[in-house]
Amino acid sequence: MKHNPGYFWKLTDFSGVEFLMLFHDGEILHQRENVLWSISDLRELEITDCQTLLLLESESCPYLALTLTDQQFLKLDAHKISLRQMLLDSSIENFSNAGKATQLLNWYNTHQYCGRCGAATVPHERERALTCGGCTLSFYPRINPCVIVLVVKENKVLLARHFGKASAFFSCLAGFMEVGETPEDTVVREVREEVGIEVENIRYIKSQSWPFPSQLMLGFFADYKSGEILVDGKEIAEANWFNVDALPITPAASISVAGQLIELFLKSFDMQNQLNK
Numbered sequence: 136m137k138h139n140p141g142y143f144w145k146l147t148d149f150s151g152v153e154f155l156m157l158f159h160d161g162e163i164l165h166q167r168e169n170v171l172w173s174i175s176d177l178r179e180l181e182i183t184d185c186q187t188l189l190l191l192e193s194e195s196c197p198y199l200a201l202t203l204t205d206q207q208f209l210k211l212d213a214h215k216i217s218l219r220q221m222l223l224d225s226s227i228e229n230f231s232n233a234g235k236a237t238q239l240l241n242w243y244n245t246h247q248y249c250g251r252c253g254a255a256t257v258p259h260e261r262e263r264a265l266t267c268g269g270c271t272l273s274f275y276p277r278i279n280p281c282v283i284v285l286v287v288k289e290n291k292v293l294l295a296r297h298f299g300k301a302s303a304f305f306s307c308l309a310g311f312m313e314v315g316e317t318p319e320d321t322v323v324r325e326v327r328e329e330v331g332i333e334v335e336n337i338r339y340i341k342s343q344s345w346p347f348p349s350q351l352m353l354g355f356f357a358d359y360k361s362g363e364i365l366v367d368g369k370e371i372a373e374a375n376w377f378n379v380d381a382l383p384i385t386p387a388a389s390i391s392v393a394g395q396l397i398e399l400f401l402k403s404f405d406m407q408n409q410l411n412k
């Protein structure tokens with residue numbers, strides 16, 4: 136199978152591509168639960184002068200991502216699903232591919248003009264980048280690093296309930312990295328700002344790409360050092376120490392690194408208890 140050079144594909148040339156992920160109005164299109172469409176599904180759609188982005192460079196199966204117009208969408212016998220719903224209902228692989236496609240399409244749509252001189256951008260010949268036709272400045276897809284941290288104190292973990300949509304859950308503390316910070320600096324600052332606690336012995340555990348809209352979540356454990364819980368009242372509605380035997384509702388480990396951090400701590404705590412018996 137032969138790839139086109141570069142990351143941008145003209146819709147007039149489908150050689151080497153079998154599958155597409157289709158989008159309309161920010162949601163993913165599917166047909167009988169299948170989110171991958173074949174080239175033959177698109178014959179009726181009269182796609183001509185749009186442009187697609189290469190999604191995956193797998194040797195055996197490259198996917199393209201494409202946003203349909205209203206008219207094209209109406210011609211297709213398709214259902215729509217949001218990325219958040221896919222997180223709950225789809226396989227990890229489908230969610231991960233759809234998350235990557237969503238981020239690339241957002242980036243492409245919001246970088247059609249140069250931020251420095253205002254001229255239109257064009258696809259880079261070899262790299263996944265858009266280059267200014269006026270001043271040649273290039274724009275690459277951006278990810279935003281965040282830390283997420285489980286603060287622990289003996290047999291207790293610090294969990295917080297956030298204001299907003301998912302407010303029934305208690306979860307780890309989290310926040311965006313700022314310019315010039317190491318992830319460990321961010322852990323110290325965020326915990327201090329959100330709940331007024333000082334932490335130490337910060338250790339990296341694992342990470343997760345989180346496409347809402349474009350984060351890289353870096354997961355840590357940190358030990359309590361000093362201070363009393365004092366919530367900021369802006370992001371955090373409530374925070375408490377919870378005994379490992381009496382946890383509130385937390386995010387599922389199957390979908391989020393927050394849930395995985397909690398699960399890992401519970402496992403290591405159990406193992407420690409077994410060793411001490």
Ligand SMILES: [Zn+2]
Pocket residue numbers: 249250251252253254267268269270271272
């Ligand atoms: Zn420019």
